[in-house]
Amino acid sequence: MRIAVIGTGYVGLVTGACLASIGHEVICTDCDEAKIRLLEKGILPIFEPGLDTMVTAEMRKRRLAFTADVRQAVAASDAIFICVGTPPMENGDADLTAIDQVARLIATVSRSPKLVIEKSTVPAQTGQKLKQALKVYSRSAGTHLSVASNPEYLREGTAIDDFLHPERIVIGVEDEAAARDLKEIYRPILDQRFDCPMHESGCPETTKPEWLVTTINSAELIKHASNSFLALKISYANVLAELCEEVDANVDEVTRAVGRDPRIGPHFLQAGLGFGGFCLPKDVQAFLRLAERVGVDFGLLREVERVNKRQIDRMVAKIRQALWVIRGKEIGVLGLAFKPNTDDVRFSPAIELIRRLLMEGASVRAYDPQAMEKARTVLPGVQFCTNEYEVATGTDALIIATEWADFRACDWQRIHATMARPLVLDGRNLLNGQKLRALGFEYDSFGRPDLIAEKMSLAA
Ligand code: UGA
Numbered sequence: 127m128r129i130a131v132i133g134t135g136y137v138g139l140v141t142g143a144c145l146a147s148i149g150h151e152v153i154c155t156d157c158d159e160a161k162i163r164l165l166e167k168g169i170l171p172i173f174e175p176g177l178d179t180m181v182t183a184e185m186r187k188r189r190l191a192f193t194a195d196v197r198q199a200v201a202a203s204d205a206i207f208i209c210v211g212t213p214p215m216e217n218g219d220a221d222l223t224a225i226d227q228v229a230r231l232i233a234t235v236s237r238s239p240k241l242v243i244e245k246s247t248v249p250a251q252t253g254q255k256l257k258q259a260l261k262v263y264s265r266s267a268g269t270h271l272s273v274a275s276n277p278e279y280l281r282e283g284t285a286i287d288d289f290l291h292p293e294r295i296v297i298g299v300e301d302e303a304a305a306r307d308l309k310e311i312y313r314p315i316l317d318q319r320f321d322c323p324m325h326e327s328g329c330p331e332t333t334k335p336e337w338l339v340t341t342i343n344s345a346e347l348i349k350h351a352s353n354s355f356l357a358l359k360i361s362y363a364n365v366l367a368e369l370c371e372e373v374d375a376n377v378d379e380v381t382r383a384v385g386r387d388p389r390i391g392p393h394f395l396q397a398g399l400g401f402g403g404f405c406l407p408k409d410v411q412a413f414l415r416l417a418e419r420v421g422v423d424f425g426l427l428r429e430v431e432r433v434n435k436r437q438i439d440r441m442v443a444k445i446r447q448a449l450w451v452i453r454g455k456e457i458g459v460l461g462l463a464f465k466p467n468t469d470d471v472r473f474s475p476a477i478e479l480i481r482r483l484l485m486e487g488a489s490v491r492a493y494d495p496q497a498m499e500k501a502r503t504v505l506p507g508v509q510f511c512t513n514e515y516e517v518a519t520g521t522d523a524l525i526i527a528t529e530w531a532d533f534r535a536c537d538w539q540r541i542h543a544t545m546a547r548p549l550v551l552d553g554r555n556l557l558n559g560q561k562l563r564a565l566g567f568e569y570d571s572f573g574r575p576d577l578i579a580e581k582m583s584l585a586a
Contacts, residue, residue, distance in 0.1 A: 367573025461528025
C-alpha cells in the first residue's frame with residue numbers, strides 16, 4: 127500500500143519513518159513548507175533518539191519521501207495517516223481545526239478509494255465528524271473514503287521502540303476492509319518480523335503485540351483514558367509523597383511496595399514536580415471537557431490536574447523555606463525538558479518553575495543536555511550555561527527539574543566546591559539524598575523526609 131502521512135510533528139515523523147522501516151512506501155507532508163525543506167535535507171525539527179538515522183536511511187532506500195504538496199501526497203496514496211496537531215484551546219477543548227482542514231482537502235482531492243486513519247489524539251466521536259466532512263466535501267461520486275482510528279502510544283525519548291515493539295495496537299473501524307488493510311500495514315510489527323533499526327543484535331525479546339479491534343468511538347476514548355490514567359497515577363504518587371513528609375515515611379519505599387502488586391504496577395508512581403509535555407496535561411483537560419459536554423461528572427480528573435499544578439507551588443515553598451528570601455538569590459536549575467531524552471519543553475514543569483522563580487526575583491542559571499535551544503526562546507532573563515558545573519558555580523541552591531541520568535552521574539564533590547551554599551532541592555527524586563548529605567550538601571526532595579534518611583544511615 128502507498129501510505130501518506132499528513133503532519134510531520136512528533137507523531138507524524140515517527141509514524142512515517144517507522145512505517146518505511148518495516149517496508150512500506152511512505153510520503154510525509156506538512157503545510158509548513160520550511161519544515162519540509164529541512165526534512166528533505168535530513169534535518170529534523172525535534173530530537174528523538176535514533177530518528178535522524180532512521181529518516182536518512184529510509185530516504186536513501188527511497189521508501190520515505192517528503193513533500194510540501196499535500197494534494198500530491200493525498201492523490202498518490204491508498205492509506206492516509208492524519209497526524210496533525212490537536213493543541214488545547216483556552217477552555218481545555220482540543221482544537222480540531224487542522225483535522226477539519228485535512229478532511230476537506232482529502233475529500234476534494236481524492237479520485238480513488240482511500241483509508242483515512244486518524245492518529246492524532248482526538249476526543250471520542252471525532253471520527254464520526256471526520257466521516258461526515260469527507261462525505262459532504264467529496265467531489266468524486268463513488269469514491270469510497272473509509273475512516274479508522276489508530277491511536278498512538280509513543281513516549282518521547284523511546285518513540286521508535288514504542289512504535290516497533292508495542293504491547294498493543296488499537297484500531298477502531300467500521301468495516302472489514304479497513305481492518306484488513308490496517309492489519310496488512312502493521313503485519314511486520316504484529317509478527318515482530320523486520321530488521322530492527324534500534325538494536326544491531328536484532329529486536330529485543332518482546333512478546334507479539336495484542337491486536338485490538340474496536341469501534342472508532344472506543345479507540346478514541348482508549349487513548350484519552352490511557353493518558354489520563356497515567357496522569358492519575360502520578361498525581362496519586364505526589365499526594366502520597368506529601369503525606370509521607372507529614373508522617374515521616376519514605377515515598378520511594380511506599381510506591382515500591384505498592385507497585386509490586388500486579389494489579390497496580392510499578393510504573394508512573396514517581397513523585398516530584400509532576401507531569402508535563404504536550405500529551406498528558408492536554409489530554410486530561412480534553413477528557414474532562416468531553417465528560418462535561420456529555421454530562422458525566424469526572425471530578426476525579428479535575429483533582430488530578432489540581433494536584434499536578436500544586437507540585438510547582440510545593441517546590442517554590444520548599445525553596446522559600448530553605449532560602450528564607452528568594453529575591454536576590456542565585457538559583458541553578460538542572461533540566462529544562464519536560465522529561466529526559468527529549469528536547470521538548472512544551473508544558474515542562476521545569477519551565478513553569480523557572481518562571482515562578484524569576485517572578486519572585488531570583489537570578490536563574492540553567493542547563494539541559496538537549497533542550498537549551500528550545501528553552502531559550504521561551505525563557506528570557508535566564509543565564510544558560512554549558513554544563514552542570516557552570517550552573518552550580520556561585521549558586522545558593524541547585525534544583526533538579528528533569529530526571530536526566532547525566533545529572534546523577536555528575537561529580538557532586540566538584541559541584542559542592544563551586545556552590546555558594548551547597549543546597550540541593552531535588553524536584554525529581556533523582557539523587558541519593560544520603561550520599562549527598564555525606565558529601566556535605568543540604569538536601570531535600572519530595573516525600574523523603576530527612577528524619578528517615580538519618581534513621582537509615584544510623585541503621586546502616
Ligand atoms: C505520554 C504517554 O506516556 C504515551 O503513552 C503517549 O503515547 C503520549 O503521552 C502521547 O499521547 O503522545 P510522553 O508525553 O512522551 O508520553 O511522556 P511520559 O513519559 O508519559 O511523561 C509525562 C510526564 O510525566 C513527564 O513530565 C514525566 O517527567 C512525568 N512523570 C512520569 C512523573 O512525574 N512521574 C512518573 O512516574 C512518570
